Amino acid sequence: MSKVDVLLGLQWGDEGKGKAVDFLAPKYNIVARFQGGPNAGHTLEFDGKKHVLHQIPSGIFHPEILNVIGNGVVIDPIVFAREIRDLEPFGVDASKTLILSNKAQLIIPTHKLIDKALELSKGEEKIGSTLRGIGPTYQDKIGRHGLRIGDIIHKDFDVKYQKLKKQHLSLLSTLELDDDFHQQEQEFFKSLDLMRKFKIQSTEYLINESLKSGKDILAEGAQGTLLDIDFGSYPFVTSSNTTTAGACTGLGIAPNQINEVFGIFKAYCTRVGSGPFPTELFNQEGEDLRRLGNEFGATTGRPRRCGWLDIPALNYACMLNGVTQLFMMKADVLSDVTPVKICESYNSSNGIIKEFPYIWDDTFSPIFREVPSWKLNGVPAYSDLPDNLHSFIHSIEQSVGVPIHLISLGPDRNETVLKKS
Numbered sequence: 001m002s003k004v005d006v007l008l009g010l011q012w013g014d015e016g017k018g019k020a021v022d023f024l025a026p027k028y029n030i031v032a033r034f035q036g037g038p039n040a041g042h043t044l045e046f047d048g049k050k051h052v053l054h055q056i057p058s059g060i061f062h063p064e065i066l067n068v069i070g071n072g073v074v075i076d077p078i079v080f081a082r083e084i085r086d087l088e089p090f091g092v093d094a095s096k097t098l099i100l101s102n103k104a105q106l107i108i109p110t111h112k113l114i115d116k117a118l119e120l121s122k123g124e125e126k127i128g129s130t131l132r133g134i135g136p137t138y139q140d141k142i143g144r145h146g147l148r149i150g151d152i153i154h155k156d157f158d159v160k161y162q163k164l165k166k167q168h169l170s171l172l173s174t175l176e177l178d179d180d181f182h183q184q185e186q187e188f189f190k191s192l193d194l195m196r197k198f199k200i201q202s203t204e205y206l207i208n209e210s211l212k213s214g215k216d217i218l219a220e221g222a223q224g225t226l227l228d229i230d231f232g233s234y235p236f237v238t239s240s241n242t243t244t245a246g247a248c249t250g251l252g253i254a255p256n257q258i259n260e261v262f263g264i265f266k267a268y269c270t271r272v273g274s275g276p277f278p279t280e281l282f283n284q285e286g287e288d289l290r291r292l293g294n295e296f297g298a299t300t301g302r303p304r305r306c307g308w309l310d311i312p313a314l315n316y317a318c319m320l321n322g323v324t325q326l327f328m329m330k331a332d333v334l335s336d337v338t339p340v341k342i343c344e345s346y347n348s349s350n351g352i353i354k355e356f357p358y359i360w361d362d363t364f365s366p367i368f369r370e371v372p373s374w375k376l377n378g379v380p381a382y383s384d385l386p387d388n389l390h391s392f393i394h395s396i397e398q399s400v401g402v403p404i405h406l407i408s409l410g411p412d413r414n415e416t417v418l419k420k421s
C-alpha cells in the first residue's frame, strides 16, 4: 500500500526537521513541502558539510527522489534562485528533480516591504517575523488577489504583477521605498526567468497519481505546531496551518491518505521571535542551552530563546496532529547538563492545569520535575543508550502516550539512533 507520511514540528520550529527528512528520504519516492516559505531554514549535514534549505524540500540531495513544492507554499523567486545556485557546486541539478505547484503563491518584492512596515507599526508588540513577506503573501491569497506560480508562464503576467504592485504601493504610500527596492525588483524578474525553466504543474494530480501507482510520499512541514495560525500563540504565529491538516490542503491529499505522522521535538524547547514561551529560561541555564545547542536561527541568525521541555505543549501538539511516532532531537545537547528539567503541568489561578492555555500570562507558571542527566559517548545502538536517557525517553512516552522511534544525537545524518532498525 502506498502512503503519505507527514513529518512536522511539535514546538516553535527549528526542531531539526531538515535533518530528519534528509535521513528518512531514501524510504520515499517523493518529498513534498506543504506550507510556509522562505521563513523556514532547514539544516542538513552530511559528508562534513552543512546545507540550509528555505523553500526547497529536504529530499533534494537524493537524486532518485522527486521533490515537490506544493500549492500551500509561498515562494520567493529571489531566494529560490539563490538556493538553486547554492546546490550546483554539490552536483545537484534541481531542475531534474524539483517540481513546483502552479498554485503555490508568489512572493513579490513589495510583499516584503509590507511585512516590514506592518512589523514596524506594531512597535513593542512586534511578532518577530522573519520579514520574508510570508504574512502579506498569505493575506493576498486569502484576499483572492495574490499571484500564483502558474501565472509566471502566462503572457499577461506583467500586467498582473504591475496591478498587484500598484495596490501594494498605495498601501505603502506613506513610506519611502527602500534604496535597494529597484535592485530587488530586477533580481526578482531575473529569478523568474530561472524559475520558468522548472516544471510548473498541478502537483495535486502528480501526488495523487503517484499514490495510485504505488509510490510513497513524505510531506515535510515547516515552522512548528505552536506557530500554527489557528492553534499557535496567536498573534505570535506564522500565517499558515503547520499541522497535519495543512499537509492535506497544502498538497491536495485527502485526509484518509495520511498514514504515519512523525512528530519531531527537541529534548528541550526553543523559540525565535516574540510571544509566550512557558518554560523559557532567563538565567545561566538558558544561556548554557543556547551555547551547547548552538541555538541561532538558520534563516535570520537571531539567538533562539531557550527553555525546558514542555509536556502540556507537546501533548497539545500530538493531539492536534494525530502523531503516531515521536522523533526526539538534540538529546546530545543535554548530555552533562545537570539537572535536566521537564515541565509536566502549569500552576494557574484555578489550580494545577495540564492544558495549553488560551493566553499565557503572569497568572501561570510552569511546574518542573528534575531528572538526572546522561553522559553520551558517540552514537550507540538504542539498547546501549545511557540508562538515564532511557528513563527520560520512557517518561516522555508515558506522559504523551506516543512512542519515540528516533533519537538524534548530533546534526549529522549519521548521528541518528532508531529504536527499531
Ligand code: GDP
Residues within 6 Å of the ligand: 009, 013, 014, 015, 016, 017, 018, 019, 040, 041, 042, 043, 044, 045, 293, 297, 298, 329, 330, 331, 332, 333, 408, 409, 410, 411, 412
Ligand atoms: P528545522 O528548521 O526544523 O529543520 O531545524 P533547523 O535546521 O532550523 O535547526 C536545527 C539545528 O540543530 C540545525 O543547526 C541542525 O544542524 C541541528 N541539529 C539537528 N539535530 C541535531 C541533534 O540531534 N543534535 C545537535 N547537536 N544538533 C542537531
Ligand code: IMO
Residues within 6 Å of the ligand: 009, 012, 013, 014, 015, 036, 039, 040, 041, 042, 127, 128, 129, 130, 131, 132, 134, 135, 221, 222, 223, 224, 227, 236, 237, 238, 239, 272, 273, 274, 298
Ligand atoms: P522552520 O521551518 C522558527 C517564527 C518567526 C516569528 C513568527 C512569524 O525553520 O522551523 P513569519 O516570518 O512567518 O512572519 O514569522 O514565526 N518563524 C519561525 N521560527 N522556525 C521557523 O521555520 C520559523 N518560521 C517562522 O521567528 O516569530
Ligand code: MG
Residues within 6 Å of the ligand: 013, 014, 015, 040, 041, 042, 043, 298, 299
Ligand atoms: Mg529552522
